[in-house]
Amino acid sequence: MSIMEYNGGAVLAMVGKNCVAIASDLRFGVQAQTLSTNFSKVFPISSKCFLGLSGLATDILTLHQKLVFKNNLYKLREEREMSPRVFANMVASTLYEKRFGPFFSEPVIAGLEGPENKPYITAMDLLGAPVDAHDFVMSGTCTPAMYGMCETLYRPNLEPDDLFETISQCLLAAFDRDAITGWGAVVHILTPTGVISRKLKGRQD
Amino acid sequence: MNSELKLASVSDIKETPLSHRDFSPYTNNGGTTIAVAGKDFCIIGADTRMSDGYSINSRKVTKLCKLTDKCVLASSGMQADILQLQKTLKASLQMFEHNNGKQMSTPAIAQFLANQLYYRRFFPYYSFNVLGGIDEFGNGCCWSYDAVGSHERVRYTSSGTGQQLIQPLLDNQVGKTNQNVEKTLLSAQEAEDVVKDALTSAGERDIYTGDYADICRIDTTGIYFSEFELKFD
Numbered sequence: 401m402s403i404m405e406y407n408g409g410a411v412l413a414m415v416g417k418n419c420v421a422i423a424s425d426l427r428f429g430v431q432a433q434t435l436s437t438n439f440s441k442v443f444p445i446s447s448k449c450f451l452g453l454s455g456l457a458t459d460i461l462t463l464h465q466k467l468v469f470k471n472n473l474y475k476l477r478e479e480r481e482m483s484p485r486v487f488a489n490m491v492a493s494t495l496y497e498k499r500f501g502p503f504f505s506e507p508v509i510a511g512l513e514g515p516e517n518k519p520y521i522t523a524m525d526l527l528g529a530p531v532d533a534h535d536f537v538m539s540g541t542c543t544p545a546m547y548g549m550c551e552t553l554y555r556p557n558l559e560p561d562d563l564f565e566t567i568s569q570c571l572l573a574a575f576d577r578d579a580i581t582g583w584g585a586v587v588h589i590l591t592p593t594g595v596i597s598r599k600l601k602g603r604q605d
Numbered sequence: 606m607n608s609e610l611k612l613a614s615v616s617d618i619k620e621t622p623l624s625h626r627d628f629s630p631y632t633n634n635g636g637t638t639i640a641v642a643g644k645d646f647c648i649i650g651a652d653t654r655m656s657d658g659y660s661i662n663s664r665k666v667t668k669l670c671k672l673t674d675k676c677v678l679a680s681s682g683m684q685a686d687i688l689q690l691q692k693t694l695k696a697s698l699q700m701f702e703h704n705n706g707k708q709m710s711t712p713a714i715a716q717f718l719a720n721q722l723y724y725r726r727f728f729p730y731y732s733f734n735v736l737g738g739i740d741e742f743g744n745g746c747c748w749s750y751d752a753v754g755s756h757e758r759v760r761y762t763s764s765g766t767g768q769q770l771i772q773p774l775l776d777n778q779v780g781k782t783n784q785n786v787e788k789t790l791l792s793a794q795e796a797e798d799v800v801k802d803a804l805t806s807a808g809e810r811d812i813y814t815g816d817y818a819d820i821c822r823i824d825t826t827g828i829y830f831s832e833f834e835l836k837f838d
């Protein structure tokens with residue numbers, strides 16, 4: 401039994417044409433027992449930056465609270481929003497602070513960077529080591545399944561609606577092969593004009 | 606006595622016996638296999654990389670084994686066990702042909718393979734098999750196995766180190782799950798394209814999959830082999 405597999409769950413982010421998508425499943429459970437089917441693991445930080453967290457649920461909640469707190473202090477002091485790249489750096493530092501007693505959560509950050517709204521995604525391991533990808537990033541209990549799906553279905557420069565279809569198919573197929581992930585999904589598409597959020601109903605098991 | 610014989614007493618001798626407790630008879634030589642069965646054909650594909658840990662032993666070792674004119678076996682796992690299993694299977698199938706004057710049908714081979722694997726229930730063949738072919742009526746069929754012979758006839762399957770990457774892709778593209786489209790069977794060309802894409806994607810993200818891939822199409826007219834390149838990294 402691994403701590404990262406105690407609650408289950410998965411997060412996926414993908415880059416499109418002037419947009420990014422970030423999604424997660426909705427299951428909250430304790431090993432084999434499902435307790436909630438409404439537990440989204442993606443949280444808004446600003447209108448141009450979303451944070452997804454997988455792993456141990458208590459650490460997801462705590463990390464989210466800490467990061468929102470730090471973000472709010474930044475906004476009060478600097479009187480401006482944190483860009484996604486800067487926010488990612490802050491997440492990495494927050495995780496590394498606990499190098500020898502870490503939070504058991506692996507974040508995924510998706511956002512639109514700067515005045516040109518350039519898509520930005522990144523993911524980290526539980527110690528804060530980031531990986532910069534230009535296509536897709538994911539974390540959770542079914543990462544091999546998501547890698548297989550994304551590697552095949554992803555194409556660069558997808559429009560927001562096509563990106564939504566692609567990420568949804570990748571998610572649902574991957575979740576269906578993992579027993580502790582699923583029970584629906586939530587997908588957020590970030591565009592320069594706004595955020596479109598949709599809930600998916602997949603296999604409810 | 607001027608020189609005393611200094612013999613060590615028994616209690617002084619401390620010898621630690623050689624310990625082979627960390628010897629494992631198994632190793633995983635990696636690789637991925639896929640099969641998709643259609644109405645009157647079956648496509649089987651496998652990569653050709655043979656690895657040992659982080660090293661590559663060979664870039665071109667086939668995982669496919671032609672058992673009869675209508676049946677091909679693809680195995681991933683430990684190469685030594687795979688070779689032995691394929692050798693004994695081929696020999697048994699030859700004996701069947703001599704005794705009965707005809708080749709074993711694909712469903713019969715499927716059951717036979719399961720029995721052979723279960724004979725070794727307490728020291729298994731480290732092989733993850735996928736059997737594909739056409740049955741006596743010309744219908745495409747494929748079976749997936751675990752190491753000790755548990756098997757199931759399915760429309761599509763995969764096994765090996767790339768299984769976790771590819772299986773959901775097959776669900777989505779062949780089984781057409783989570784889509785509001787008609788769940789029709791694929792044509793031979795469509796199935797072959799899905800298998801190629803799947804092996805290519807597995808080759809990208811799985812370190813044990815790559816180099817070359819063999820694809821085999823089995824239908825009533827015969828067995829057709831083809832090969833294509835994957836990434837060498």
